[in-house]
Amino acid sequence: MTAALIDTWDTEERRALRDLTRNFTTKHVVPHLAGWERDGEVPSELHKTAADLGLLGAAVPESAGGSGGNALDMLAILEEIVLSGGSSGLVSALFSHGIATPHIVSSGKKDLIDRFARPALEGRLIGSLAITEPGGGSDVANITTTAVRDGDCYVVNGAKLYITSGTRADFVTTAVRTGDRGHAGISLIVVPTDAAGFTVSRRLDKMGWLCSDTAELFYVNVRVPVGYLIGDEGSGFGQIARQFQGERLSLAFQAVATARRCLNLSIEWVRSRETFGRPLSTRQVVRHRIAELSTAITAAEAFCRSVAVSWVNEGGMLAETAMAKNNAVKVCDHTVYEAVQLLGGLGCMRESEVERHYRDARVLGIGGGTTEIMNEIICTQIGL
Secondary structure, eight states, rough: OHHHHHHSSSSSSHHHHHHHHHHHIIIIIGGGGHHHHHHHHHOHHHHHHHTTTOOOTSOOOOGGGGGOOOOOHHHHHHHHHHHHOOOOHHHHHHHHHHHHHHHHHHTHHHHHHHIIIIHHHSSSEEEEEEETTBBBOOGGGGGGOOOEETTTTTEEEEEEEEEETTTTEEHHHHHEOSSSGGGGGGGEEETTTTTEEEEEEEOOOSSSSSTOOEEEEEEEEEEGGGGGSSSTTTTTHHHHHHHHHHHHHHHHHHHHHHHHHHHHHHHHHHHHEEEEEEGGSSSSSHHHHHHHHHHHHHHHHHHHHHHHHHHHOOOOOOOHHHHHHHHHHHHHHHHHHHHHHGGGGGGEEEEEEEHHHHHHHGGTTTTTTTTHHHHHHHHHTTTO
């Protein structure tokens, strides 16, 4: 890792931000995380606590209610939460505004920002992003949920599936079809969850991310003011594509942090666990397994950080963000498997932190675009 890259990630301000995040996680998250997993959600008060510390709006301009930092600050926060004993599921629940509000902020529409984005950054409202539908996930261009103009309102009809924070949300940034077939007919509109005709049909039970509520949503003749349209009609696909890169980097950083956390927990275990009169850490097969994991994680971490810096400073990086996500997920999947194996029976117990990471890691290769979709993006970008 070059000195310039180290300096970018190891500034005095980011060290302080990591310290703040670590204290928040150890005090307000870790003691309660198992209970939140049983409850299937995190309390709304946690959003307010995080907001008061400046964690929710770290990458948002001050003019929109944020702290004025950039994406690197937010990535450092997400990474530190996992490294401090949190989880990617906790990140999903607490930071769902991070996929629900960027489109609103980027639109520059003051009324929408003040009505939805700013309160979400203050921890007073919870936002969701609804793109995936029962009939399709990554095929954004073929969304079937419609929004038809009727006077000063849009009438929204359709369904959305696998929506993060959907059962707790106060508003849902919703991808709709306002035009003809294909990507040119896609728009984004904010739907308040107290609007007549909007319903949460059910809370979905998942393999992992148990503290992050996930829902199926229905829209039946939901009337939404025209002013709640984000950007112009037909601009939704482009908005979604631009924000997807940030989401993919977020998931990549969570994957690397999960791997690093599981490695650290494994090292602690093999040092203390004795078999046949000797610590596991003295066994060559264990030592080499740890060495190989450490090497893969360090390489994935360096690549993610390099791509993130270039993306923030230069933009673009479509292939590289896809590569970073896929590589980080691959390393994470391998590490959580090995961590459970090294801990043996304890690794399979709910009382073990690595067991939670093992479950949570599986969604990282699906959310924000599947591994297969990332590979297609990479192939297209390299000319195949």
